[in-house]
Amino acid sequence: MKKKWKILMFYIVVLCLLTGCWSRKELNEIAIVTALGIDKSEDGYIISVQIINPGEIAGKTSTGRTEVVRFTANAGTVFEALRELTTDVPRKLYLAHLREVVIGEPLAKEGIGKVLDFLSRDHELRTDFYLTVAKGSPASEILNVQTALEKIPANKLFSALENSEKNWARTKTVKLDELIDSIVSNGKEPVITGIYVYGDHEAGGDFTNVQNVSPNIGLRINQLAVFKKDKLIGWLNEDASKGFNYITDNIKSTVVNVPCQNGKVSIETVRSKTSVEGKIENGKPKIHITINSEGNIGEVQCEIDLSNQESLHKLEEEYQNNIKDKVEEAILNVQEEYHSDIFGFGEVFHRSDPKAWKRYEQNWDEEFSNLEFTVQVEGKIRRLGTITESFQNETRE
Amino acid sequence: MLEKGKISAFDFQVIVLVFTIGSSILVGPGLLARFAKQDAWMASSLALMISVSFVFLYIRLASLYPSLTFVECNEKILGKWIGNMVSILFLSYFYYLSSGLVREIGDFLTTQVLVETPIQMIMIMFLLISLFGVRLGLEVICRTAVIFFPWIVGFLLMWFLFLIPEIKLVHIQPIFEGGIVPIIQGSYHSLGLPFLELAIFLMISPYVTEKESVKKAFYRGTFIGGIILSFLVTISILVMGAEFTARNTYPSYILGKKISIGEFVQRIEIIVAIIWLFTIYFKLTICYYGLALGLAQVFKLNNYKILLFPLAFLIISLALFSHPDIVHFHEFLDHTWTPLSLTICFFLPLFVYVIGVIRKKRAIENQSNTENI
Numbered sequence: 001m002k003k004k005w006k007i008l009m010f011y012i013v014v015l016c017l018l019t020g021c022w023s024r025k026e027l028n029e030i031a032i033v034t035a036l037g038i039d040k041s042e043d044g045y046i047i048s049v050q051i052i053n054p055g056e057i058a059g060k061t062s063t064g065r066t067e068v069v070r071f072t073a074n075a076g077t078v079f080e081a082l083r084e085l086t087t088d089v090p091r092k093l094y095l096a097h098l099r100e101v102v103i104g105e106p107l108a109k110e111g112i113g114k115v116l117d118f119l120s121r122d123h124e125l126r127t128d129f130y131l132t133v134a135k136g137s138p139a140s141e142i143l144n145v146q147t148a149l150e151k152i153p154a155n156k157l158f159s160a161l162e163n164s165e166k167n168w169a170r171t172k173t174v175k176l177d178e179l180i181d182s183i184v185s186n187g188k189e190p191v192i193t194g195i196y197v198y199g200d201h202e203a204g205g206d207f208t209n210v211q212n213v214s215p216n217i218g219l220r221i222n223q224l225a226v227f228k229k230d231k232l233i234g235w236l237n238e239d240a241s242k243g244f245n246y247i248t249d250n251i252k253s254t255v256v257n258v259p260c261q262n263g264k265v266s267i268e269t270v271r272s273k274t275s276v277e278g279k280i281e282n283g284k285p286k287i288h289i290t291i292n293s294e295g296n297i298g299e300v301q302c303e304i305d306l307s308n309q310e311s312l313h314k315l316e317e318e319y320q321n322n323i324k325d326k327v328e329e330a331i332l333n334v335q336e337e338y339h340s341d342i343f344g345f346g347e348v349f350h351r352s353d354p355k356a357w358k359r360y361e362q363n364w365d366e367e368f369s370n371l372e373f374t375v376q377v378e379g380k381i382r383r384l385g386t387i388t389e390s391f392q393n394e395t396r397e
Numbered sequence: 398m399l400e401k402g403k404i405s406a407f408d409f410q411v412i413v414l415v416f417t418i419g420s421s422i423l424v425g426p427g428l429l430a431r432f433a434k435q436d437a438w439m440a441s442s443l444a445l446m447i448s449v450s451f452v453f454l455y456i457r458l459a460s461l462y463p464s465l466t467f468v469e470c471n472e473k474i475l476g477k478w479i480g481n482m483v484s485i486l487f488l489s490y491f492y493y494l495s496s497g498l499v500r501e502i503g504d505f506l507t508t509q510v511l512v513e514t515p516i517q518m519i520m521i522m523f524l525l526i527s528l529f530g531v532r533l534g535l536e537v538i539c540r541t542a543v544i545f546f547p548w549i550v551g552f553l554l555m556w557f558l559f560l561i562p563e564i565k566l567v568h569i570q571p572i573f574e575g576g577i578v579p580i581i582q583g584s585y586h587s588l589g590l591p592f593l594e595l596a597i598f599l600m601i602s603p604y605v606t607e608k609e610s611v612k613k614a615f616y617r618g619t620f621i622g623g624i625i626l627s628f629l630v631t632i633s634i635l636v637m638g639a640e641f642t643a644r645n646t647y648p649s650y651i652l653g654k655k656i657s658i659g660e661f662v663q664r665i666e667i668i669v670a671i672i673w674l675f676t677i678y679f680k681l682t683i684c685y686y687g688l689a690l691g692l693a694q695v696f697k698l699n700n701y702k703i704l705l706f707p708l709a710f711l712i713i714s715l716a717l718f719s720h721p722d723i724v725h726f727h728e729f730l731d732h733t734w735t736p737l738s739l740t741i742c743f744f745l746p747l748f749v750y751v752i753g754v755i756r757k758k759r760a761i762e763n764q765s766n767t768e769n770i
Contacts, residue, residue, distance in 0.1 A: 023513030023514050120644075123512055126664075127651070127654060127655060128655070128663070177641050180640075181638050181641060351567065
């Protein structure tokens with residue numbers, strides 16, 4: 001009998017302990033942050049968060065409220081500002097589902113290192129969100145735009161970044177660990193894709209914006225911001241951005257326009273592979289870039305005889321030149337203007353010749369600016385699409 | 398005999414394997430990457446090779462008196478007083494290790510998963526379950542380990558598989574950048590964590606029924622465990638790069654956070670935590686068990702179970718008070734743990750072994766002498 005009591009007591013104690021959920025948070029107690037904007041203020045940071053309104057997204061009936069809400073707070077550090085938001089937001093912020101961090105341009109110019117520490121230290125944050133720089137407007141304004149099609153603007157940005165990197169190749173997705181890695185590394189400097197608001201800036205937070213067929217305002221990603229260590233020093237133009245992606249072997253698919261007779265031909269790059277080699281020649285570092293690119297004809301706007309191999313070879317040549325020009329332009333542009341090794345050439349030397357790298361490491365920026373390079377492009381056009389000859393030849397009168 | 402349980406060589410192998418992975422799986426990669434940078438995987442492999450010699454020593458020592466635990470061996474070889482003093486020194490190390498493990502669990506869970514839960518609560522819960530296991534005896538502990546073993550292997554495989562798309566080969570280049578010195582430094586630090594800790598199996602090996610296969614099982618368990626660790630270090634570096642691995646307190650947990658297969662299989666870092674909790678549970682339980690058994694043998698008690706509750710209190714309080722903060726704890730791991738482990742788990746057994754061999758020889762000589770007369 002006594003033993004039975006003992007067992008019963010034991011079960012009761014265990015029951016009390018095994019309920020778990022010491023610090024549970026139910027879904028209706030947390031505010032899921034999808035985007036985080038960080039701007040500079042006079043004595044610290046202005047933090048803006050975009051929180052989703054779960055009832056509006058998942059509920060069967062919509063009440064006409066907005067799907068996302070933006071809050072801002074101003075405090076000395078990022079962490080403090082996020083906590084200060086509790087005075088405004090009725091729920092506790094939950095950062096694990098963050099998709100997008102937008103950094104204001106003035107802050108980026110001053111240095112983003114301090115901000116990144118919080119993002120890397122806090123336990124709720126993962127490293128699977130993308131970082132972008134707000135161009136021309138504060139980050140808080142970027143978060144204040146309602147987007148059409150995607151209910152959650154942060155998701156729109158997330159997929160737009162991924163899609164344009166894959167298909168347009170003038171932007172680049174940057175995650176936290178990669179960014180920190182290139183800030184820390186001496187042989188590589190970071191780039192971050194820029195994002196800006198187009199249209200009527202006033203209309204951003206207005207819900208009616210998304211009720212138009214053509215919204216008055218929207219978000220667009222464009223161009224790459226060049227950094228030196230953690231400071232933004234300038235922007236690459238579109239062609240150079242593409243060149244950058246060619247050099248860093250970040251091209252999945254893109255469109256290349258080449259001239260032909262009195263019009264243009266668009267070639268869709270379907271496969272591209274770049275290898276970068278570093279060599280020391282006569283005591284000077286030298287970079288050799290080899291690009292193997294394969295494409296299909298995407299659009300023909302001129303009179304060209306595509307059944308002829310000769311003319312296809314001519315197109316291939318143009319295709320190669322086009323890529324080569326972009327790559328060279330990108331390197332020269334960065335060498336002259338920014339002196340910042342965003343291509344990671346230093347890392348190439350670091351990997352291939354660690355001993356020599358030790359010599360160059362200290363003043364690599366200078367070495368980089370005078371670095372010699374050669375570019376070799378191997379371009380092939382494989383297929384013509386679903387039609388062979390263009391009917392352009394027939395339209396001529 | 399205090400422990401009547403018998404385990405098979407396979408059980409022994411599994412428990413050695415799990416013991417080797419436990420706790421190092423979480424802190425190992427960071428520790429190694431801090432010293433050896435992108436060559437950490439070499440450091441880890443080197444440490445494994447060196448540690449085979451430790452296992453060799455433990456096996457030789459165990460085969461001197463195959464049916465006696467280390468504590469009993471000490472008394473037999475060194476006599477009552479010195480022997481028991483050596484035993485207590487040995488056991489105090491495992492007292493410390495147990496509390497260190499409890500501390501690690503607490504620190505990890507309060508930093509990464511259950512941030513708002515008091516650390517004491519986590520520690521007490523964990524130790525209670527461990528106490529439960531120890532009370533039920535060696536046989537139960539080992540069989541449980543065998544039951545959970547497929548889960549651990551399955552999760553590990555799944556985890557490694559999911560990380561393959563994230564691998565970037567450039568991260569381990571340039572190979573051999575800093576030369577041999579950082580590699581040796583790195584491997585030196587991973588000797589204490591976990592390989593020297595395997596000395597606790599001197600308390601367990603007498604209870605393995607198949608005496609011949611113990612050696613093989615010990616080697617195999619250590620080796621497979623070590624290879625898993627090396628593999629893990631390599632993957633951490635391949636995926637995150639040396640810098641990021643070194644900067645994180647729990648790199649393998651961050652690895653779990655990185656998994657994302659088609660936006661579908663993602664956010665499964667808790668699997669890493671599960672592997673870790675399983676393995677560290679068995680590690681803690683074995684340490685705790687060895688400690689209680691050893692103490693009972695030193696004091697000639699006829700049941701070690703009476704020691705369990707007092708020991709639990711001692712372990713919890715040491716875990717709470719030994720280190721004021723996590724920085725102190727990591728400093729301790731970096732600078733003190735390996736020399737301490739070397740002293741207690743290598744030089745001490747070596748000393749006992751040498752004396753034991755001499756005594757045994759003398760005993761045989763004496764015997765033959767008396768026979769001759």
